[in-house]
Amino acid sequence: MSSILTAIQEKHEGLNRQEQNLARYILDHSQQVVTMGITDLAEQSQTSTATISRFCKTFHFQGFTDFKMKLSTELVQMPSNATYQDIVAGNPMDRIVQAVEANHLRSIADTTRLIDFKQLKLAVDALHKAKQVDLYGVGTSSVVTQDFYQKLVRIGKRSTAFPDPHMQITSASALSTGDVAIAISYSGETPETIHSLQSAQERGATTISLTKYGSNTLSNISDIRLFSSTLEEGMRRGDMASRIGQLHVIDIIFTCLVSEHFHELVPTLERSYQMVKQYTYKGRDN
Amino acid sequence: MSSILTAIQEKHEGLNRQEQNLARYILDHSQQVVTMGITDLAEQSQTSTATISRFCKTFHFQGFTDFKMKLSTELVQMPSNATYQDIVAGNPMDRIVQAVEANHLRSIADTTRLIDFKQLKLAVDALHKAKQVDLYGVGTSSVVTQDFYQKLVRIGKRSTAFPDPHMQITSASALSTGDVAIAISYSGETPETIHSLQSAQERGATTISLTKYGSNTLSNISDIRLFSSTLEEGMRRGDMASRIGQLHVIDIIFTCLVSEHFHELVPTLERSYQMVKQYTYKGRDN
DNA sequence: TTTAAAAAAGAAAATTATTTTCATAAATAT
DNA sequence: ATATTTATGAAAATAATTTTCTTTTTTAAA
Numbered sequence: 346m347s348s349i350l351t352a353i354q355e356k357h358e359g360l361n362r363q364e365q366n367l368a369r370y371i372l373d374h375s376q377q378v379v380t381m382g383i384t385d386l387a388e389q390s391q392t393s394t395a396t397i398s399r400f401c402k403t404f405h406f407q408g409f410t411d412f413k414m415k416l417s418t419e420l421v422q423m424p425s426n427a428t429y430q431d432i433v434a435g436n437p438m439d440r441i442v443q444a445v446e447a448n449h450l451r452s453i454a455d456t457t458r459l460i461d462f463k464q465l466k467l468a469v470d471a472l473h474k475a476k477q478v479d480l481y482g483v484g485t486s487s488v489v490t491q492d493f494y495q496k497l498v499r500i501g502k503r504s505t506a507f508p509d510p511h512m513q514i515t516s517a518s519a520l521s522t523g524d525v526a527i528a529i530s531y532s533g534e535t536p537e538t539i540h541s542l543q544s545a546q547e548r549g550a551t552t553i554s555l556t557k558y559g560s561n562t563l564s565n566i567s568d569i570r571l572f573s574s575t576l577e578e579g580m581r582r583g584d585m586a587s588r589i590g591q592l593h594v595i596d597i598i599f600t601c602l603v604s605e606h607f608h609e610l611v612p613t614l615e616r617s618y619q620m621v622k623q624y625t626y627k628g629r630d631n
Numbered sequence: 632m633s634s635i636l637t638a639i640q641e642k643h644e645g646l647n648r649q650e651q652n653l654a655r656y657i658l659d660h661s662q663q664v665v666t667m668g669i670t671d672l673a674e675q676s677q678t679s680t681a682t683i684s685r686f687c688k689t690f691h692f693q694g695f696t697d698f699k700m701k702l703s704t705e706l707v708q709m710p711s712n713a714t715y716q717d718i719v720a721g722n723p724m725d726r727i728v729q730a731v732e733a734n735h736l737r738s739i740a741d742t743t744r745l746i747d748f749k750q751l752k753l754a755v756d757a758l759h760k761a762k763q764v765d766l767y768g769v770g771t772s773s774v775v776t777q778d779f780y781q782k783l784v785r786i787g788k789r790s791t792a793f794p795d796p797h798m799q800i801t802s803a804s805a806l807s808t809g810d811v812a813i814a815i816s817y818s819g820e821t822p823e824t825i826h827s828l829q830s831a832q833e834r835g836a837t838t839i840s841l842t843k844y845g846s847n848t849l850s851n852i853s854d855i856r857l858f859s860s861t862l863e864e865g866m867r868r869g870d871m872a873s874r875i876g877q878l879h880v881i882d883i884i885f886t887c888l889v890s891e892h893f894h895e896l897v898p899t900l901e902r903s904y905q906m907v908k909q910y911t912y913k914g915r916d917n
Numbered sequence: 918t919t920t921a922a923a924a925a926a927g928a929a930a931a932t933t934a935t936t937t938t939c940a941t942a943a944a945t946a947t
Numbered sequence: 948a949t950a951t952t953t954a955t956g957a958a959a960a961t962a963a964t965t966t967t968c969t970t971t972t973t974t975a976a977a
Binding site for chain 3: 361362364387392394395396399410
Binding site: 379410413414417418432433434435436438439441442443444445446449450453454457460462465466484485487488491492495585588589592593596597599600601603604607611621 | 665691696699700703704707718719722724725727728730731732735736739740743746748751752770771773774777778781871874875878879882883885886887889890891893894897907
């Protein structure tokens with residue numbers, strides 16, 4: 346625990362009655378306290394602003410503001426217990442910006458915590474060995490497959506990412522042992538995607554799934570299981586965070602792949618970059 | 632450097648005279664600033680408390696106190712999220728995961744600080760009024776246009792997002808006054824994308840650009856200018872963060888649009904959700 | 918017990934910090 | 948050259964924090 350909170354805990358018995366109440370409140374709600382004003386804290390902790398001000402001086406802070414600052418600095422590494430926020434009617438723009446930012450930051454942080462290094466390593470190795478990579482996903486997930494497709498092309502890996510489910514199954518039937526099929530579906534229950542991955546598996550391909558965390562059909566039938574963070578139930582309108590989490594996983598796989606086989610892959614990556622630049626003469630990136 | 636200081640640095644040219652003086656002072660004395668009051672800072676930086684207060688809101692902090700708090704937090708945890716990290720050879724997987732996470736978190740934080748609410752509002756209004764929305768982008772950026780396309784379709788907004796530049800220009804020629812064209816290019820110098828947006832503009836459409844922050848051709852020719860955070864120079868292999876920043880902006884626009892016209896748009900959104908669910912019988916999302 | 922003294926605690930006043938308003942100056946467009 | 952917009956600081960308004968002062972509670976001594 347942080348040194349400030351430890352100090353408060355240790356000194357607890359030596360404090361006055363109201364100071365003890367305050368101390369307990371701070372220990373129980375440290376995360377919130379740093380965002381509160383002295384008036385709110387007085388109300389919440391059933392004490393008074395005067396007590397709080399004195400309390401801070403007791404612990405040799407310049408005052409309440411100084412205390413909050415130092416505490417906040419100490420708490421930075423602690424996990425936040427915020428929740429994903431859905432879109433609601435008529436929010437002011439600054440609230441929306443804040444909410445979307447929080448959702449995305451959280452999705453990335455949560456997804457990172459869910460990564461299973463064993464599964465990740467298996468995925469990276471399978472991709473490296475694959476002669477051919479198939480990517481399956483419909484709707485929102487097809488955007489993610491397109492993204493991965495673009496990356497794989499740049500390192501010279503043969504791959505396909507058809508947005509059309511029929512083409513996906515058709516492509517799956519052309520795979521063979523040693524090839525890799527990756528299926529992406531947030532729910533893990535999209536029938537088209539499941540069928541495509543099943544077909545790929547029947548052809549002997551190594552199958553990888555990327556779904557929300559927890560048991561689901563797609564994940565259960567696949568050889569290698571990757572996950573992105575799970576949103577609150579019933580989040581439909583503001584479910585954009587799930588896609589960010591999926592892309593985050595894709596980026597991690599890709600980065601690991603390139604880093605591990607750096608000398609083999611980077612020249613190709615570099616060449617593709619130069620070629621595009623040259624072809625579009627004036628342009629740099631896109 | 633911290634994401635807040637980076638944002639201040641990036642936006643420097645776009646600020647007013649006194650705001651620039653303030654920005655320079657903060658960049659040069661970041662460590663002291665977090666301990667100063669607004670009056671001291673006004674005096675030291677030769678500006679006024681009003682300018683400082685406004686400055687903090689420009690960067691989407693709640694106010695000066697909030698700014699100090701966030702800055703102080705960042706200055707402490709700097710070493711880990713110091714700069715965007717490129718892919719290097721033979722990094723262990725846990726380092727890679729950390730690095731990718733840091734890049735993505737930073738990209739989202741940086742991009743949020745760069746948002747100009749006036750431009751955002753203009754973009755949201757233009758989209759709401761548009762009969763037809765065209766999306767232009769090639770390569771990596773085409774994935775982002777696909778993503779936005781999917782969202783717009785779900786709220787019943789007519790739009791197109793061809794990955795083929797020829798089709799993009801062709802589509803542009805069918806636009807008219809009141810329609811909207813959005814062009815996405817990280818560098819802002821992709822010729823195909825610039826041409827498409829120019830064509831759209833000639834047809835009388837309202838043009839919106841989404842590029843890296845700073846002056847660039849695409850941004851300069853467009854009516855409404857949106858930006859995502861700028862990566863370190865020469866980041867090619869690990870430039871995945873730019874796409875995350877762009878998607879972040881897209882999500883913010885979309886969320887603002889839906890929130891502002893909630894009762895008009897959410898039924899359509901809800902219906903599209905139900906229809907897909909029903910059609911794919913077993914599936915839920917994708 | 919009762920009472921005096923000391924400590925604790927909150928209400929309210931005073932102080933300090935921050936934000937907003939408003940008038941003016943500077944810049945930009947017409 | 949003039950109108951309009953934008954930027955800015957002074958000052959007013961508001962908010963946050965600290966201090967003072969009074970009341971209450973506790974402790975100690977008679």
